[in-house]
Amino acid sequence: MDSPDSLFDEGLAASPTPSDIAVVGDMEPTSSCAPPIPGLFFTPSLLLPLELADQITEFCLKHYFNQPGVNQIMLFGAASDSTPGLLAFIKHQPLVKFTPFFPRTPTHARQAILNLYHPGEGITPHVDLLKRFGDGIVGLSLGSSCVMQFTRVEEADDNVRLKQLFLPERTMIVLSGDAHYAWTHGIEKRTTDLVGDAKTFRIVERGVRLSITFRWLLASEDVVGLEVTKL
Numbered sequence: 001m002d003s004p005d006s007l008f009d010e011g012l013a014a015s016p017t018p019s020d021i022a023v024v025g026d027m028e029p030t031s032s033c034a035p036p037i038p039g040l041f042f043t044p045s046l047l048l049p050l051e052l053a054d055q056i057t058e059f060c061l062k063h064y065f066n067q068p069g070v071n072q073i074m075l076f077g078a079a080s081d082s083t084p085g086l087l088a089f090i091k092h093q094p095l096v097k098f099t100p101f102f103p104r105t106p107t108h109a110r111q112a113i114l115n116l117y118h119p120g121e122g123i124t125p126h127v128d129l130l131k132r133f134g135d136g137i138v139g140l141s142l143g144s145s146c147v148m149q150f151t152r153v154e155e156a157d158d159n160v161r162l163k164q165l166f167l168p169e170r171t172m173i174v175l176s177g178d179a180h181y182a183w184t185h186g187i188e189k190r191t192t193d194l195v196g197d198a199k200t201f202r203i204v205e206r207g208v209r210l211s212i213t214f215r216w217l218l219a220s221e222d223v224v225g226l227e228v229t230k231l
């Protein structure tokens with residue numbers, strides 16, 4: 001993937017966007033207990049307030065996903081008016097204190113990627129572009145849950161290379177450090193997820209899911225082309 005506007009690392013994914021209906025494959029029950037990946041922070045009980053979540057979802061669907069076939073939007077700039085009230089909420093959550101996401105003196109532009117997934121769609125495992133983004137990605141799940149999968153970029157000794165995490169709707173995940181740079185993240189193309197543990201689990205249907213991920217752009221990476229939405 002050579003395009004200068006590519007968001008993801010070469011070799012790991014060909015410009016992943018939510019895509020393609022797939023057959024349900026083998027599933028393992030997955031819980032909302034964060035896997036032991038350094039730099040991955042997730043608190044299942046921390047939920048975006050329902051009213052705010054509904055407002056943001058409605059706003060994004062109306063303003064950004066109002067044409068057929070559009071399933072990914074990139075926003076650049078302060079990204080405050082573009083997702084009203086969302087950054088103000090995120091900023092005060094202890095989870096983001098672990099990341100350099102809200103430095104005392106912001107020096108870089110902010111970027112948000114909005115992905116819309118219909119049931120059966122997913123995103124190829126990838127590492128977000130290392131050279132373009134600063135450390136610390138904050139991701140929100142709106143409208144539906146899903147299972148996110150993580151694999152180590154380098155082969156490691158441990159038996160379990162693939163780790164999974166169930167992301168209920170209105171939850172927030174933070175990927176920083178190793179979780180950002182040394183592991184891929186992706187979502188399998190499924191219409192259902194198996195949630196729980198080996199003994200007690202249930203099938204959860206996927207609905208339409210909107211994810212919003214915030215990042216910092218590194219210096220000189222804040223101009224990527226004229227086709228992007230400038231705020």
Ligand SMILES: O=C(O)CCC(=O)C(=O)O
Pocket residue numbers: 113115123128139140185211212213
């Ligand atoms: O949908 C998600 O939660 C993940 C999106 C993602 O990985 C990305 O936009 O880079």
Ligand SMILES: [Fe+2]
Pocket residue numbers: 126127128185
């Ligand atoms: Fe990503």
